[in-house]
Amino acid sequence: MSSSDSNSSSVDDHNPNPKPLDYQFETLNLEQGSGSTIIQNDVDEEGRQQDQGSSLNGSLNVNSNNHEQDDGIGLVRGVVLRRTNSEVEVDVNGPSSPSSSGYAGERGSSGVSEDDEIEEVANDSALHEVFDSQAAWLPGKRHVDEDDASISWRKRKKHFFILSHSGKPIYSRYGDEHKLAGFSATLQAIISFVENGGDRVKLVRAGKHQVVFLVKGPIYLVCISCTEQPYESLRGELELIYGQMILILTKSVNRCFEKNPKFDMTPLLGGTDVVFSSLIHSFSWNPATFLHAYTCLPLAYGTRQAAGAILHDVADSGVLFAILMCKHKVVSLVGAQKASLHPDDMLLLSNFIMSSESFRTSESFSPICLPRYNPMAFLYAYVRYLDVDTYLMLLTTSSDAFYHLKDCRIRIEMVLLKSNVLSEVQRSMLDGGMHVEDLPADPLSRPRSASPHFGEHQEPTDSPRRFREPFAGIGGPAGLWHFIYRSIYLEQYISSEFSAPINSPQQQKRLYRAYQKLYTSMHDKGNGAHKTQFRRDENYVLLCWVTPDFELYATFDPLADKGLAIKTCNRVCQWVKDVENEIFLLGASPFSW
Amino acid sequence: MGCSSSLPDRSTGRLGGLNNSESGGVADAKNLRVKLVLLGDSGVGKSCIVLRFVRGQFDPTSKVTIGASFLSQTIALQDSTTIKFEIWDTAGQERYAALAPLYYRGAAVAVIVYDITSPETFNKAQYWVKELQKHGSPDIVMALVGNKADLHEKREVPTQDGIEYAEKNGMFFIETSAKTADNINQLFEEIAKRLPRPSST
Numbered sequence: 001m002s003s004s005d006s007n008s009s010s011v012d013d014h015n016p017n018p019k020p021l022d023y024q025f026e027t028l029n030l031e032q033g034s035g036s037t038i039i040q041n042d043v044d045e046e047g048r049q050q051d052q053g054s055s056l057n058g059s060l061n062v063n064s065n066n067h068e069q070d071d072g073i074g075l076v077r078g079v080v081l082r083r084t085n086s087e088v089e090v091d092v093n094g095p096s097s098p099s100s101s102g103y104a105g106e107r108g109s110s111g112v113s114e115d116d117e118i119e120e121v122a123n124d125s126a127l128h129e130v131f132d133s134q135a136a137w138l139p140g141k142r143h144v145d146e147d148d149a150s151i152s153w154r155k156r157k158k159h160f161f162i163l164s165h166s167g168k169p170i171y172s173r174y175g176d177e178h179k180l181a182g183f184s185a186t187l188q189a190i191i192s193f194v195e196n197g198g199d200r201v202k203l204v205r206a207g208k209h210q211v212v213f214l215v216k217g218p219i220y221l222v223c224i225s226c227t228e229q230p231y232e233s234l235r236g237e238l239e240l241i242y243g244q245m246i247l248i249l250t251k252s253v254n255r256c257f258e259k260n261p262k263f264d265m266t267p268l269l270g271g272t273d274v275v276f277s278s279l280i281h282s283f284s285w286n287p288a289t290f291l292h293a294y295t296c297l298p299l300a301y302g303t304r305q306a307a308g309a310i311l312h313d314v315a316d317s318g319v320l321f322a323i324l325m326c327k328h329k330v331v332s333l334v335g336a337q338k339a340s341l342h343p344d345d346m347l348l349l350s351n352f353i354m355s356s357e358s359f360r361t362s363e364s365f366s367p368i369c370l371p372r373y374n375p376m377a378f379l380y381a382y383v384r385y386l387d388v389d390t391y392l393m394l395l396t397t398s399s400d401a402f403y404h405l406k407d408c409r410i411r412i413e414m415v416l417l418k419s420n421v422l423s424e425v426q427r428s429m430l431d432g433g434m435h436v437e438d439l440p441a442d443p444l445s446r447p448r449s450a451s452p453h454f455g456e457h458q459e460p461t462d463s464p465r466r467f468r469e470p471f472a473g474i475g476g477p478a479g480l481w482h483f484i485y486r487s488i489y490l491e492q493y494i495s496s497e498f499s500a501p502i503n504s505p506q507q508q509k510r511l512y513r514a515y516q517k518l519y520t521s522m523h524d525k526g527n528g529a530h531k532t533q534f535r536r537d538e539n540y541v542l543l544c545w546v547t548p549d550f551e552l553y554a555t556f557d558p559l560a561d562k563g564l565a566i567k568t569c570n571r572v573c574q575w576v577k578d579v580e581n582e583i584f585l586l587g588a589s590p591f592s593w
Numbered sequence: 594m595g596c597s598s599s600l601p602d603r604s605t606g607r608l609g610g611l612n613n614s615e616s617g618g619v620a621d622a623k624n625l626r627v628k629l630v631l632l633g634d635s636g637v638g639k640s641c642i643v644l645r646f647v648r649g650q651f652d653p654t655s656k657v658t659i660g661a662s663f664l665s666q667t668i669a670l671q672d673s674t675t676i677k678f679e680i681w682d683t684a685g686q687e688r689y690a691a692l693a694p695l696y697y698r699g700a701a702v703a704v705i706v707y708d709i710t711s712p713e714t715f716n717k718a719q720y721w722v723k724e725l726q727k728h729g730s731p732d733i734v735m736a737l738v739g740n741k742a743d744l745h746e747k748r749e750v751p752t753q754d755g756i757e758y759a760e761k762n763g764m765f766f767i768e769t770s771a772k773t774a775d776n777i778n779q780l781f782e783e784i785a786k787r788l789p790r791p792s793s794t
Contacts, residue, residue, distance in 0.1 A: 361662065362663060363662065
């Protein structure tokens with residue numbers, strides 16, 4: 001099967017497995033009601049479902065409220081310790097017993113709206129409506145004056161901590177690490193209490209708060225959140241924070257703790273607050289953080305080929321990875337023979353580069369570690385911004401390759417300028433990627449070439465990009481508001497541009513959270529993975545479709561017609577397939593192991 | 594240094610390397626190329642000195658250097674020789690300390706910077722001087738720079754201390770302000786005068 005077939009979704013595909021979505025839903029008998037959440041499972045999964053009352057054609061779970069189980073569990077008073085194998089889940093609940101460490105459970109506390117998705121203190125929300133957008137987000141740590149005695153600190157919706165196994169604070173999202181030494185020691189005590197029993201604490205629920213623990217040798221990571229995100233996604237975020245730390249220091253930092261268990265790691269991370277705060281910020285706007293895939297800047301096929309060709313030239317001359325990126329999107333990337341780059345490493349690397357202002361001022365040569373490639377060793381990164389958003393990274397194992405890499409960059413930059421790649425990149429940034437309003441009409445009724453393509457010079461008058469159907473309302477056809485398509489084979493995703501009505505960063509963040517939940521439930525190993533899911537609540541209709549080749553996450557108007565929504569998803573898949581040359585990096589990828 | 598074990602071992606690694614092999618530091622008698630490295634604690638203003646010298650700019654917002662930045666600037670002397678400084682502006686963070694040999698090995702000039710308002714950074718500067726005396730090139734030209742001279746009301750390291758320490762160690766001493774540009778060009782001109790010239794004359 002050729003690579004271009006691997007993303008296909010249509011009936012005439014070589015792979016009989018992913019049928020059009022309609023077929024999968026036709027076999028299901030559904031109850032729908034506004035305000036109810038319907039989780040639909042594919043027929044194939046029926047046998048694996050255990051705790052369901054329904055025995056219809058398809059398995060069907062109907063929850064009468066939109067909240068996850070938190071509330072139900074929260075009714076249990078006191079402390080419940082659950083141990084399954086080596087997993088421990090602790091439920092702490094009690095409105096009148098804020099913990100002595102100062103982290104109050106918040107349940108029943110008055111005056112603060114806990115349901116607000118905005119992470120800051122609720123009465124700041126109006127202010128942040130204006131300022132807390134992706135563009136306006138200011139890097140760096142805020143609220144350093146706070147500590148665990150501050151009311152504002154306790155009300156933050158999502159805390160992240162890194163501490164050492166002796167309880168020394170290493171990083172805190174909010175507040176000054178040194179002032180949080182006592183709090184840090186409390187977290188350490190909880191972890192070691194459970195470890196002394198030969199067990200491992202993973203999650204503590206306290207009212208609406210979840211406390212998620214991740215132990216990585218001598219490094220402990222903790223998240224305290226009341227965002228209703230699933231455990232798995234919070235844990236995934238802790239994994240990324242750990243990876244970011246490894247990228248800066250390598251895993252051999254563990255040796256410092258072997259020599260001296262009370263080793264203070266904070267000086268080693270000096271000046272990197274901004275790297276961590278930028279990563280944590282990206283949890284709310286960058287789907288790469290939970291999809292474990294990267295995204296490309298849409299470009300005409302030839303343009304990306306030209307960039308790839310020159311990167312390939314330098315990769316042959318002792319460069320391990322040559323990566324050209326524009327913000328968080330890949331223009332092109334080439335790895336030396338047999339070297340492959342994990343999407344999480346790319347996320348952490350680009351976050352590191354973009355959040356460190358010094359890379360913008362001049363060319364740099366810095367040690368970095370790619371945690372998924374080799375967590376024990378440093379690579380050396382030559383980094384140079386070619387324009388305000390576009391930067392070139394040349395990674396090598398050789399510490400004395402600077403002048404060679406500098407020469408490589410000069411050659412690359414000349415070729416990119418001559419072949420207009422850099423101007424095409426800037427144009428693509430301005431134009432944006434896929435807009436739901438541009439979704440072509442029924443693909444079967446039109447020739448393939450009619451799909452809107454990217455990165456081609458188009459006169460605004462003739463060859464209009466938009467094939468809008470007569471459609472009253474906002475968003476795309478059938479009330480399509482947004483979609484993300486993730487190609488499993490390519491480890492890449494494409495996300496449609498946000499448009500009305502999902503305009504504000506808050507709405508976008510809420511949608512990403514919903515996608516995150518969907519992603520988690522689709523990859524839940526315990527219940528057996530679902531293949532399709534249709535959820536309707538007061539905010540949207542979410543439709544998810546997972547095949548061996550791709551995953552599609554689509555958002556519709558909450559009143560969207562289900563049949564039409566399903567048809568629209570098939571059209572989205574066809575559209576993606578039609579333009580895959582432009583939105584994905586295909587061909588000689590470093591991912592062909 | 595706290596955690597050198599987290600970084601490549603300097604005794605085994607071949608960290609010799611950031612020399613431009615073709616130049617070896619010297620192009621010809623009239624046009625010199627010089628590798629210069631800036632060392633010093635984080636936040637003393639190394640990058641600000643370089644950016645003031647190379648671009649004539651000063652940015653008060655602090656931008657932490659990662660690894661090391663490379664910049665170059667050519668100056669002309671009165672005897673019509675030109676000197677191209679190839680400048681390694683290193684990160685002052687502790688985690689990069691063990692990597693410093695990568696940047697200072699083979700350097701003809703080391704500029705060691707401290708902040709006149711912070712005795713700690715003056716101590717750190719002395720650490721770097723000792724380090725270079727042990728591991729740097731034997732004929733390296735060293736300059737000791739007390740930066741942030743504009744903050745004289747907050748001064749905590751007396752000028753005399755700097756002068757004495759520099760004299761004892763055969764260094765050239767100057768106080769600068771990257772913010773006001775005071776003595777920045779003088780620093781590099783003085784360095785240029787002290788460079789050993791190729792003995793072609």
